[in-house]
Amino acid sequence: xxxxxxxxxxxxxxxxxxxxxxxxxxxxxxxxxxxxxxxxxxxxxxxxxxxxxxxxxxxxxxxxxxxxxxxxxxxxxxxxxxxxxxxxxxxxxxxxxxxxxxxxxxxxxxxxxxxxxxxxxxxxxxxxxxxxxxxxxxxxxxxxxxxxxxxxxxxxxxxxxxxxxxxxxxxxxxxxxxxxxxxxxxxxxxxxxxxxxxxxxxxxxxxxxxxxxxxxxxxxxxxxxxxxxxxxxxxxxxxxxxxxxxxxxxxxxxxxxxxxxxxxxxxxxxxxxxxxxxxxxxxxxxxxxxxxxxxxxxxxxxxxxxxxxxxxxxxxxxxxxxxxxxxxxxxxxxxxxxxxxxxxxxxxxxxxxxxxxxxxxxxxxxxxxxxxxxxxxxxxxxxxxxxxxxxxxxxxxxxxxxxxxxxxxxxxxxxxxxxxxxxxxxxxxxxxxxxxxxxxxxxxxxxx
Amino acid sequence: xxxxxxxxxxxxxxxxxxxxxxxxxxxxxxxxxxxxxxxxxxxxxxxxxxxxxxxxxxxxxxxxxxxxxxxxxxxxxxxxxxxxxxxxxxxxxxxxxxxxxxxxxxxxxxxxxxxxxxxxxxxxxxxxxxxxxxxxxxxxxxxxxxxxxxxxxxxxxxxxxxxxxxxxxxxxxxxxxxxxxxxxxxxxxxxxxxxxxxxxxxxxxxxxxxxxxxxxxxxxxxxxxxxxxxxxxxxxxxxxxxxxxxxxxxxxxxxxxxxxxxxxxxxxxxxxxxxxxxxxxxxxxxxxxxxxxxxxxxxxxxxxxxxxxxxxxxxxxxxxxxxxxxxxxxxxxxxxxxxxxxxxxxxxxxxxxxxxxxxxxxxxxxxxxxxxxxxxxxxxxxxxxxxxxxxxxxxxxxxxxxxxxxxxxxxxxxxxxxxxxxxxxxxxxxxxxxxxxxxxxxxxxxxx
Numbered sequence: 001x002x003x004x005x006x007x008x009x010x011x012x013x014x015x016x017x018x019x020x021x022x023x024x025x026x027x028x029x030x031x032x033x034x035x036x037x038x039x040x041x042x043x044x045x046x047x048x049x050x051x052x053x054x055x056x057x058x059x060x061x062x063x064x065x066x067x068x069x070x071x072x073x074x075x076x077x078x079x080x081x082x083x084x085x086x087x088x089x090x091x092x093x094x095x096x097x098x099x100x101x102x103x104x105x106x107x108x109x110x111x112x113x114x115x116x117x118x119x120x121x122x123x124x125x126x127x128x129x130x131x132x133x134x135x136x137x138x139x140x141x142x143x144x145x146x147x148x149x150x151x152x153x154x155x156x157x158x159x160x161x162x163x164x165x166x167x168x169x170x171x172x173x174x175x176x177x178x179x180x181x182x183x184x185x186x187x188x189x190x191x192x193x194x195x196x197x198x199x200x201x202x203x204x205x206x207x208x209x210x211x212x213x214x215x216x217x218x219x220x221x222x223x224x225x226x227x228x229x230x231x232x233x234x235x236x237x238x239x240x241x242x243x244x245x246x247x248x249x250x251x252x253x254x255x256x257x258x259x260x261x262x263x264x265x266x267x268x269x270x271x272x273x274x275x276x277x278x279x280x281x282x283x284x285x286x287x288x289x290x291x292x293x294x295x296x297x298x299x300x301x302x303x304x305x306x307x308x309x310x311x312x313x314x315x316x317x318x319x320x321x322x323x324x325x326x327x328x329x330x331x332x333x334x335x336x337x338x339x340x341x342x343x344x345x346x347x348x349x350x351x352x353x354x355x356x357x358x359x360x361x362x363x364x365x366x367x368x369x370x371x372x373x374x375x376x377x378x379x380x381x382x383x384x385x386x387x388x389x390x391x392x393x394x395x396x397x398x399x400x401x402x403x404x405x406x407x408x409x410x411x412x413x414x415x416x417x418x419x420x421x422x423x424x425x426x427x428x429x430x431x432x433x434x435x436x437x438x439x440x441x442x443x444x445x446x447x448x
Numbered sequence: 449x450x451x452x453x454x455x456x457x458x459x460x461x462x463x464x465x466x467x468x469x470x471x472x473x474x475x476x477x478x479x480x481x482x483x484x485x486x487x488x489x490x491x492x493x494x495x496x497x498x499x500x501x502x503x504x505x506x507x508x509x510x511x512x513x514x515x516x517x518x519x520x521x522x523x524x525x526x527x528x529x530x531x532x533x534x535x536x537x538x539x540x541x542x543x544x545x546x547x548x549x550x551x552x553x554x555x556x557x558x559x560x561x562x563x564x565x566x567x568x569x570x571x572x573x574x575x576x577x578x579x580x581x582x583x584x585x586x587x588x589x590x591x592x593x594x595x596x597x598x599x600x601x602x603x604x605x606x607x608x609x610x611x612x613x614x615x616x617x618x619x620x621x622x623x624x625x626x627x628x629x630x631x632x633x634x635x636x637x638x639x640x641x642x643x644x645x646x647x648x649x650x651x652x653x654x655x656x657x658x659x660x661x662x663x664x665x666x667x668x669x670x671x672x673x674x675x676x677x678x679x680x681x682x683x684x685x686x687x688x689x690x691x692x693x694x695x696x697x698x699x700x701x702x703x704x705x706x707x708x709x710x711x712x713x714x715x716x717x718x719x720x721x722x723x724x725x726x727x728x729x730x731x732x733x734x735x736x737x738x739x740x741x742x743x744x745x746x747x748x749x750x751x752x753x754x755x756x757x758x759x760x761x762x763x764x765x766x767x768x769x770x771x772x773x774x775x776x777x778x779x780x781x782x783x784x785x786x787x788x789x790x791x792x793x794x795x796x797x798x799x800x801x802x803x804x805x806x807x808x809x810x811x812x813x814x815x816x817x818x819x820x821x822x823x824x825x826x827x828x829x830x831x832x833x834x835x836x837x838x839x840x841x842x843x844x845x846x847x848x849x850x851x852x853x854x855x856x857x858x859x860x861x862x863x864x865x866x867x868x869x870x871x872x873x874x875x876x877x878x879x880x881x882x883x884x885x886x887x888x889x890x891x892x893x894x895x896x
Contacts, residue, residue, distance in 0.1 A: 018693065035693045037658075037857055055613065055661040078857035107693075110857040111830045135655040135853035144659050151616040155606075165503065168599040170685045170868070172887050173621065173668050174634075174645075176894040186622075188645070189635045190682075191674060191891050197622075197636070204887060207583040207896070210485075211592055213503040219667060220621050226639060234638075237618045245466065245483045245555075382559045401896030405583035409485055409526035409558040420618070439620050439652060443639050446624040448655070448849030 021052060021059035024097035027087040034059055034099065035107070037139065038079040040119035041072060048072050050104070051119065052083060053139070057273065060098040061085065068104065077118065078136070080108035114139075127432055134439055134448055145274035146436045149267055150237075150424045154218055156266025157239050157418075160259045166241065167212040171204035173197060173220065177398045184224045186234075197222035200417060202349070205242040206378060207405040209413045216241040218420075228443050230432040233421060235441045242415030249351070249361040249377040252414040253291070253337055256365065256373060259418075260335065261285040267427070278428050283334040283367070290327050291337035294359065297323055313342040321369040339363045348388045351377035351414070361414070368426050375416025382406040469500060469507035472545040475535040482507055482547065483555070485587070486527040488567035489520060496520050498552070499567065500531060501587070505721065508546040509533065516552065525566065526584070528556035562587075575880055582887055582896055593722035594884045597715055598685075598872045602666055604714025605687050605866075608707045614689065615660040619652035621645060621668065625846045632672045634682075645670035648865060653690040654797070654826060655853035657861045664689040666868075676891050678880040681869060683889045690863030697799070697809040697825040700862040701739070701785055704813065704821060707866075708783065709733040715875070726876050731782045731815070738775050739785035742807065745771055761790040769817040787811045796836045799825035799862070809862070816874050823864025830854040 017033045024032075036054030043049075048069045050061040061083055063072050075081075085102035115133045116125045118140045123130065130137045138144055158168070178185040178196045186197040201217050208215040221238040241259070246252060264282055267275065275282065292300070294315075301319050302308045304326075309319060315338065327336035340359040343352055353359040362376030379385055385403055389396050396403060424436035434440040439448060465481045472480075484502030491497075496517045498509040509531055511520050523529075533550035563581045564573045566588045571578065578585045586592055606616070626633040626644045634645040649665050656663040669686040689707070694700060712730055715723065723730065740748070742763075749767050750756045752774075757767060763786065775784035788807040791800055801807040810824030827833055833851055837844050844851060872884035882888040887896060 035859065055615075076857075080857045080859045107859055108828055108857050110855060112855045114856055133852065135658060135849075136856040138656075138659045139856075147617070147659075148615065150618070154616060155610065158603075158606075162603065167503075167596065168602060169595070169886060170598070170668070172683060172889050174670075174683060174889050174894065187637045190894065191672065193894075195894055208586075208886070210583060211586045211595075220618070222622075224639065235620060235622060380556055401583075404581065404896060407558060407560045408562055408584040408587075409524075409528045409556050411483065411528045411555055438617060438656070441620050441622050446622065446638065446641075446643055448852060 020056035021054045022056040022095070024059055024087050024095060024099070028089055028097065030087055031084065032087055032099070034061075034081075034083045034085075036081065038075050038077060038081055040077075040117075041075065043069065043073060050075075050081075050083075050102075052081060053118075053141075058094060060093045060095075061102050061104075062088075062098050062100050063102060063104070064100075068102070072104065075106070076110050077113055078110045078139070079106055081105065082107055127434060131434060131440060131445065132448070138438065141277055143435070145271075145277050146424050146428050146430065147438060148271045148274040149278075149280065149427060150420055150436060152267045152270035153263045153423060153427075154237075154239065154420060155270060156263035157218065157259055158216070159266060160262030161214070161216045161241060161255075163262075164214065164255065164258065166214040166216050166243070167208075169201075169205065169208050169212070169215045169217050170219070171198075171201045171208075171217060173222070176401070186222055186224045197224075199223055200238060201240050202347075202417075203402040205240055205415060206349070206410075206413065207402075209242050209244040210405050210408065210410055213245065213411075214241075214243040226443055230434075231422075233433055233437060233440055233442055236422075236433075236437070237420040239418040239420055239423075240415065241417075242413060244411040244413040246377060246412050246414050248412075249339065249363055249375070249414050252375050252377065252416060253289070253339075253363055253365075256375065256416050257285065257289050260289075260365075263423070280427050280429075282427070285335065286331070286333045289335045289337055289365070290331040290333050291339055291363070292323070292327075294338055294340040294342065297338055300326065313345045315364075317370075320366050320371060324366050324369040327366070334368055336366045337363050338366060346376070348392050348394070349378045349385070351379055351412075365416075367423075370422070370426060372423060372426060373416050373418045375414065377412065377414035380406065380410040380412050468504035469502045470504040470543070472507055472535050472543060472547070476537055476545060478535055479532065480535055480547070482509075482529075482531045482533075484529065486523050486525060486529055488525075488565075489523065491517065491521060498523075498529075498531070498550075500529060501566075501589075506542060508541045508543075509550050509552075510536075510546050510548045511550060511552070512548075516550070520552065523552075523554070524558050525561055526558045526587070527554055529553065530555055575882060579882060579888060579893065580896070586886065589725055591883070593719075593725050594872050594876050594878065595886060596719045596722040597726075597728065597875060598868055598884060600715045600718035601711045601871060601875075602685075602687065602868060603718060604711035605666065605707055606664070607714060608710030609662070609664045609689060609703075611710075612662065612703065612706065614662040614664050614691070615656075617649075617653065617656050617660070617663045617665050618667070619646075619649045619656075619665060621670070624849070634670055634672045645672075647671055648686060649688050650795075650797070650865075651850040653688055653863060654858075654861065655850075657690050657692040658853050658856065658858055661693065661859075662689075662691040674891055678882075679870075681881055681885060681888055681890055684870075684881075684885070685868040687866040687868055687871075688863065690861060692859040692861040694825060694860050694862050696860075697787065697811055697823070697862050700823050700825065700864060701737070701787075701811055701813075704823065704864050704866075705733065705737050708737075708813075711871070728875050728877075730875070733783065734779070734781045737783045737785055737813075738779040738781050739787055739811070740771070740775075742786055742788040742790065745786055748774065761793045763812075765818075768814050768819060772814045772817040775814070782816055784814045785811050786814060794824070796840050796842070797826045797833070799827050799860075813864075815871075818870070818874060820870060820874060821864050821866045823862065825860065825862035828854065828858045828860050 036052040039053035040051040048063040082105040085099035351361040365373035484500040487501035488499040496511040530553040533547035536548040799809040813821035869884040
């Protein structure tokens, strides 16, 4: 009596009677079932073409029966269909195969048309329209593609680090005080008290070096920057890594090089169709990414551009672009490490450069003209933290939880953080980072 | 001039002069370097033993030189050490090998002792002490182990779904309205307006079925439940999956079975030492997990326990334990699906059971006496959503962003959510879910 309808063997796999759109060529002459969305329909006098979209791609279905043609004519865009038919070779069909003699069943009907035709090769809509209607506009193959690339990228990030003895961690997104930087935090009503959304897992990942030596996290971070630009998001996905027993920041850079190679490789394997659609030119990650010290970079800029940035504590966006072009020209590399940024512009936990304490064992990674990753060696001695805070005129008490790890023996360590959306935007050439975020959150946007 | 100190070949790998504690047996007779923490020291009259801990485990270092013994005597627990010495076979040493003739270098000194001895086999501290000092107490092998198991579990979750055509997504953790359930949400000051921390990625993952058909997310969710119990956390890690083109909830259960098998397998591969230390008895995931309908479960309880729960809309914890014992006895399974819960106790988006509309196409998965996973088939037609909201006396307007996906053709779909910490707690037999969370957040705890 008790076990009603036990699970059949078959149900442990995808229902065997369904194939995917891109698998047609394997079933020439066979009867198959497809399921997906009505992407497009075209009616001629004696034949109608239905283009079905599923997660794999598109398939052409040919309707010749007059009654079926009349029924097909009534189907709205995005109707969810089950199509049973015969796979037939046709050199004119996309992919060389199509489905003929179809029996078309409607699984679910739309109640409204999408805000624009999803089948058009380009997207005839402004970014606000795209974002306002994200649940349907993301179905457009060009708008979906960046997210397939993002998913493959994260898989590559994890695979590269898993292979190197890293452990994945999950850290709090709610913290008692805003330690990363005083401003730009979101306040939360925490059971009647006040708390803040975490701006980064920085302190937690450092503490976890004491436990697992090598850790990473792929999770959301929150920045309450009131900037309405193409580059700012209030929530983004931070790919964070931290490792102990480094000699200095160069050991961190070496791991980052492997991570970038792993991400690029994973995108090439796992999101090939998306890359082809968006004409993504995957970068070659050199065996050795060229690097230049901040002071040398300033000299180079002074020598070659007529400007003189020496004495400035940071690089301007224009100077980052100049340096990227220089690295491409001189070393054939789309990546460039700039090392040794002045301490004045780095967080208090940054390790200074031995012998030149006004500079730091830190780096930015420039990729195609923009900063993609920030990282470096951190302080690891408790007394150095107290001194660093004192130098910045900050009391140690709000940092007590953070500093605890360093009271109990921490090895030299360092790490980096890579913004997933920024990486995807650089790969796909997106003009706005919101195109690489499923449901962006910013100053003006909380829905959908 | 520009490329100062190019990265050496060697630095692309872990520094080759360092080996891990568990690798000693491979280097018998060789000179090696270990790095790690001083886990324990024992001084006898003419010899001192240093036990070094690194991410792989423990290694015994034998000090016989009188001056080195005197120096070792001064080292505090958790001092970070570099040890160069010779690997020597010794059947009495843990693992059969030890390091002799060591040169000991201090990399970093502690400024305080841990709140208890980290080398003791059991943990002589209360849970609040453990949590207050998490950055150092998590270094205890028994306290670290659950997190190694959690990391392996998440890797197994992803691997199982990656192999089945799922795409990873990253969704907003901040939402405009509290849709999952009215109460128990954290309010955020969002640029001067009000927003809420997301209680689940439910609506986003459903919308993404329209884009990728099969999606998953592993990320934080937030529940403002003011419960101070061993089972409640204000933030936990939810392992969410959702898939389209299902026949009903059974297709979801079939995927969940594969996921559980993948997680168990990954723990067995990737966290074997942690399992051995905690004496974790990994479950066998049956090819077919037994299932029982809610109404049949109530009848069984009435027949066998003398209680009569019929008419109740939910199962009590005691009844869940009874059913788990029953499944183990009758089917040898530590897992049991209970299906068909009354609609009254399930969220409005739940798909009713065809022909018995007061029940639902939903399920809970019981594991070792507790609910581990909740899932089911969802409504997929726009009109069904409007009707479901109307039946509950709710207006559709606050759900507009959510409902948008269903206006444009959504296939029959369903999914599930598995709480990572709860899974790890069941595996490890933890008496409190906080033992499976690195830095728990709850009614009373916001630090460290």
